[in-house]
Amino acid sequence: MISEFFVLSSRGDKIIYRNLKKEIKHNSPEILFRKLKFSETDCPPIFNEDGINYVFVNLKEIYFCCTSISNISSSFVLELIYRMIEIIKDYCQDINEQILRKNNLLIYELVDELIDYGLPQQTVSLQLDKFICSTPIQKQDLQKSLKKISKKTKEKIKNKKPTLLITFGETQCVEIKKDGEIIRNEVMGKITMDNQVKESTDLTIEFKPFLLGKDVQNKYRYTDTMIEDILINIPCNSNNLQKPSPYVYIPRLPFGHYTFMNYRTSGSKIIKPFLFSINVATFTKNKIDLVVTLKSTYLKKFFGPVTVEIPTPEDALSVSSTLSDNVGQKVVFNSKKRKIIWNFEKLNGGRDETLEAGIILRSGIENLKKVRSQLGPLSLTYNLPKFSLSGFDISRVSSSNMKRFPNIIRNLNIFSRSNSYIVHF
Template sequence: MITHFFILSSRGDKIIARNYRYDIFDEVEDLFFRNVRNESTSNFGKPIFNQQGINFFHVRKSGLYIVCTSRENVSPITIFELLERACILIRDFTGQLSEDSIRKNFVLVYELLDELFDWGKVQTTQTNILTYCVYNEPIETVDVPTTNGLLNIAFTDPKTVKSTATCLPITKKNDQIFVDVLERVNCEMNSNGELLRSEIIGSLVVKSYLMGTPLIRIALNQDLAIGVENSTYSAIRVDAINFNEIINRDEFEHGRQLSFYPQDGELTLLSYRVTNNFNVVMPFRITPSVTKTGDYKIEAAIRVRSDFPNSTSATGVFIRIPVPKNTVSCGISVGNDKDSQQTYEYKEKDKVVVWGLKKFQGATEQLIRLKINISEPCKIDERKLIGPVTMKFEIPMHNMSGLQLRYLKIGSDSLNDDKKPKQKRWVRYVTQAGSYSGRVAM
């Protein structure tokens, strides 16, 4: 049971707020924002914390804080699942989860929340049920590229969306279906660029705008193996798969086929995990080099190599390089200072260098050099003072695990059936960075 549900912008502006039980004071939004953004507080950056007897739960999505509060001892997993479902519902009904979209559709969002909660208790989170309860028409919005900090590079989230088709509300039926294979890669490398550990977290997500509810069949790799004991060297191996309850497991076991009737809104058919598969080549290799040039001077060269095909490019690449805490100044140079596709910045307050590349082509290499002046003589291994180097990126139409769709069939159609109009099918593969880091010290 919850008391408050509210959405704040990254600046702390109140966008949406509902008080369901009135057992908590109304200034709770300010209390939350002060605690979650102030680095001096013990609750800084925590997804769940207690302040003044109030339990706060929140997730960050698209630069927004989506928050629930409760005075009761509720299950955190249940609340976080509820917050995730609320984000999906808002995106389903408004077309996208963004500050502009929510502000323009605030009446619709409030109506949705009133159907979602009754006196703080959850009624339903099913999109197909709420479709018959929400009557306001959505106002469509278009993503506008935003600039990230002082780095003069514009990035749009997500980078792989080339049209506004997937940002349509579910009420706009246009007889097409989107299937996304989304993978988030976590890895850690040593100072030589060798892999220490790796993990791929993937999901197969469907969003349907089809007329009616025809049977959909999606076939995956025939050699897909689940678990190490069932795999061969050439097989596509995943350690574990979690299926949506609408999937027939027996049919998948026999033919690696997923059959289901689409629901309104976004649907995750399955999620999977691949851990420490050293046959998988990581998309980027980080190789740092650090040299002490004087008692007060350190030079570092960070080389980043893209190990994916040259026909593909990563977008929105950000590389963070922590420098010593006693750094006085930091000179920076990159391979081509005149290249408008990349920029850099030394953030003195955080003692970190942020290197941004708008586009990073496959099978290429980029280099950044740092000349660091420190206030005290360096008495330990200089490599221990720098790093680890971390990366954020997105690679469209690239797949790490090798999971592929063999076909996507709708209704009774076949590959040779050309007598009736075909529904539009869109399949995308996206790889994103999770916790992606490279050590500088051994």
């Protein structure tokens, strides 16, 4: 299945390399590095070169890659790579080149336990402990060797409490027609847990009321939130999810970092955090005037970053731009990608922000229909803290063993983002 696993630095050095099936004779790390650094376009995370399938993840300019000559599921391999990264984080607390090099032997042990002759095996940190002999060198240990630690820092490390961090993240995909009709409005959510308490404990997670499934008759019986699909990835009792007060009971909470739940929802009830008004006009033979107005329906005073990208025609030579407010925002024209990029470091919710752009064309607009078809669509990326687009949320987290484990800190981190917010014009 998986032929090789390797980790490359930003300079192309092999930090980790394991040839699992010894069936690839090419220098795969060098091929990947050349593809990353010398390709004219951005290298896709999944590609085929000389009959070899490459699947890689870029984390802080460190590249985790699996190769295979088999036609295997790319999403499966990506999930495996992400699980391997999280397991390394469980042992080493952080990932950077220095930590990976210092823990070289430990990581080789983990790879050998995670993948056996190309086949994925155990991917739960707590169950790997009994097979791992090396002691991890963590970030704080590296700092000790570089400089002396103050008394306050020593006390912090000594008194550091084990934590249970729950991260609740949603990713929105939106596509809107020129006339404002919504083609797609979908949210894919993921709840991840980072449990640093090795002692066994149970956990009860209570959710705000929602309806599970596609029962149209009872769709809004007791809530406006409709979840279409739910996938729970760890053993638990989920029989009470469809009750008016839904909850999940986990009898034994796994140790480490892992995805607890994936879910999906779609429809008109999902919030659209941004609205656009777009006007295109032609005033001269070689100039197109574009006016874009953005309004945030997310009413927090300041948030960001937010990026708006507008593809321009192939003949675009330059772009002159004017902003309604220059504070916390800027516009650049990327001539290589042929895009107008409108960046907000901080955006004030509830206000209208306007961009006026004059696009100068090299060869004029004799073929206006062709030039107009190459303009747009507008795409938006954003990150909204402490906000749930779907309305799906956790109301309470509890455990019967909290008295036995008083040092557990329960943190809940909520955010929403989008890398696919498309507006046609």
